[in-house]
Amino acid sequence: MQLSCITLFTMERVLDRILSEITGRGFRLTRVRRAVVEIFLDRGLPLSAADVIAALRPGNASINKTTVYRELAFLEEHGIIKEIRFLHERVKRYELAGGDHHHHLICMKCRKVEDIVLEGDLEEEERRILESTGFRVLDHSLEFVGICQGCR
Amino acid sequence: MQLSCITLFTMERVLDRILSEITGRGFRLTRVRRAVVEIFLDRGLPLSAADVIAALRPGNASINKTTVYRELAFLEEHGIIKEIRFLHERVKRYELAGGDHHHHLICMKCRKVEDIVLEGDLEEEERRILESTGFRVLDHSLEFVGICQGCR
DNA sequence: GAGTGTAATGCAACTTAGTTGCATGTGTCA
DNA sequence: TGACACATGCAACTAAGTTGCATTACACTC
Structure with missing residues (x-):
């Protein structure tokens, strides 16, 4: 993964804060x-337990899957x-919390x-839902499926 | 499930169309x-394979789970x-296709x-995503988690 | 209504993702 | 350096879903 000095610096700070x-x-x-947190920081994408295990393998010959599952639960x-889940996927994924929504x-x-930040997000919709149905929205999950620029 | 005459009539029509x-x-x-389609029509909510099996039990003593999984795949x-999946749930769910988005x-x-229909949905957002990232959105999934009126 | 071909079904065994219990190891603090 | 509690590894287990194969039963023809 190619990183600018700024990005590397930011990552170090985030790592320190987490640790x-x-x-x-x-x-x-x-x-x-430490290794699991670094993997999440390095990849910057939603990872499954299997992804984490695969990423750990090169350096740490045999890390038990139970340990990884427990570490993910701990974090x-x-x-x-x-935790996040993608449409049509059966595996759990995780991504770093605390970033921008x-x-x-x-x-x-x-x-x-890819990550995407929506202007204004869904606050307006959630207010309308509360008004019309009495349902108080506390969280939402939204994902878009399609074809990326590189594949078109 | 209480149904008005209109609803019953509509359901019959939908059932006939599907069959x-x-x-x-x-x-x-x-x-x-026939039984599986009727269950989806009757419940009007996302159901898992286990839900369908449970719903079949009363009348049809022993319907094999393989049959149900294969029937869901067929439909x-x-x-x-x-197919839809809910956040934090590991099971697949299904709902009738072809209704309003x-x-x-x-x-x-x-x-x-509960089902909810959003005004204008996310077309505007999807157009903006295409412009800014080159990603062509073909489908999306959105769910809101919170507290319903009855539980507040 | 009987015969026939193929879609549908049932059973058992298997896979994948994740979990639990328990014995053992290792970071951190005094 | 020692000790305690958090962390790890192993094996066995669970839940959800899948596959192979033999058997059954729709729906169509006669």
Whole structure:
């Protein structure tokens, strides 16, 4: 992955913030934990447990899948990553939490995922839903499926 | 399920249309096939394979799960139902295809699901996405999670 | 109404994704 | 350096869905 100096610098800061958040709450900074957080930062995309395991393999010969599942649960529980699911996919995915609120563009051909930020998002819609149905929206998930520029 | 005469009449018409679509293409109208379509019409909500199996049980003592999975695949393949997945759920769900384009309100407390139709939907957003990223949106999925009127 | 071909069904065994219990290992702090 | 509790590894398990293959039953013809 090619990174500019700025991006690298930002990533280091985010990594430090996450790691000190973990230690600050009395949890340990283990080899696996650090590696998993770095993988999420490095990829910047929603990853499944299988993705994380594959990414860990080169350096750390045999990391148990149970450990990875538990690490993902730990990071989610502490608000560092959050679960998302894509349409027609059976696997859980996670991405770093705490970034800007965004949605995903998923290419049907190459399966590439891009983030997208919508102007004004859906606040207006959610207000209208409350008015017309009495349903109070607390969260939403939105994903777009189609063909990316490279595949057209 | 309480139904008005109008609703019952409409359901009958929809059922007939679906069934004649199936026979018209040279497929058989079996006991299970008819029952599954009727269940979707009757419930009017996204159902999982387990839901369908449970709904079949009372009348049809032992319908094999393989049959149900294959029936759902058949109905999806022929555009009669379509797959949807809800956030944080691992199971596939299906709902009748061909109705108005809509989204779902999912109550976190009672798990009830309501349909919602958005004014103008997301056409405007999709046009903007094409302009700014070159990604051509062909489909989207949107669901709202929150608290329904009854649970507040 | 009987015969026939093929779609549909049932059963068992399998796959994939994720989880649980329990014994063992290792970071961190005193 | 030692000790405690968090973290890890292994094996066995669960849930959801799939596959292969033998059997059944629609729907069509006669």
